[in-house]
Amino acid sequence: MAIGLLGNKIGMTQIFDESGNIIPVTILKVGPCIITQVKTILKDGYNSIQIGYGSVSSKLLTQPELGHLQKSNIQPLKYLKEFRITENDHEFQVGQTVKVDAFSSGQLVNIGGKSIGKGFSGLQKRHNFARGPMSHGSKNHRAPGSIGMGTTPGRVLPGKKMAGQLGNKITTVKKLKVIQANAEENILVVKGSVPGKPGNLLSIIPSE
Template identity: 40%
Template sequence: MPGIIGKKIGMTSVFSPDGESIACTVIEAGPCVVTQVKNEETDGYRAVQLAFGEKKEKNTSKAAIGHFKKANTTPKRNVAEFRDFRKEFDGLVELGKEIRVQDVFVEGDFIDAIGTSKGKGFQGVVKRHNFAGVGGQTHGQHNRLRAPGSMGNASFASRVPKGKRLGGRMGTDRVKLANLKVVKILPEQNVIIVSGSVPGAKNATVILQK
């Protein structure tokens, strides 16, 4: 399997054999259900669709209910498609089969985590783009420490150029962090612990993939 869907629980620290404290993220990964298998003959590419998290049937569309019934499972909250999985997983991706975290990863693997970053609302250029501000208060500067500075030329163009880094909405972006090490797997709790931080708030959906 190329990946699994999970939910971010929070952060903790784990001690390495050398006594070093490693900041880690705890993720409840799976169990996921295979709700669709695509192949090159019918769909033009190889992919497997996984579903994770329970959802009330009254809040699910009739089309989605029928889709999940084909896999003989209850409605799920999160669905993700993993493309181009390796051929050795052909027997594992049968429709309706349950996928657990130990079926996908082992301790020591390096994986990628995809999530939605926390929303921070409207922010200025210092926080959003790491600007330093205009600087000191000489030459008539006043209350300009966090200002964006010059916007561009005045006479020619007479407008703010496209792509100018200014204040604006920050966060709620799809973020992918690569090469996070799997520190520990707890199969009984469906938990995986990875080194470093993972984008998103607590209880946010996270996609883990190789």
């Protein structure tokens, strides 16, 4: 099944392959996820499935969220996410549980999540700008300099690269190799790093 799953980042470590090479890996706790809704072209205009992850108390959900899950007799879930599927994927049913065994060793996946927030950062750190001269008398070391034209247009154009918040946004790392998928412990081991700190919510999607 070419389906995405939700999980949490546990942390990073390193393992050895058969040749004795060190492989940096990230350990993820993935699923089990429950299919909470199946959308079709006839009813909704496109094919997709909605999955839920993370048990939570019903007191922490709104009435619309509870009603949406109770309609399918599904316990309260903290996270919901929708994944597009092809017309050929008709084996999905509401209430079906999807586990980490949907992935296999050697498979490539795209992992997305919120990156680590690094606060307010300047131009050199945020956009890799060059600095000014560091010699005596220069008053332009890390300053932004001119940010636009004069009379015309007389304003700063939208999208100008300036200092501001760095990180804390949704980002995706593509084509990470699955090293191991443990269905008993719901553990997925992937080569390389993934966004965010330990405990960060992640979406894992098969790479095309």
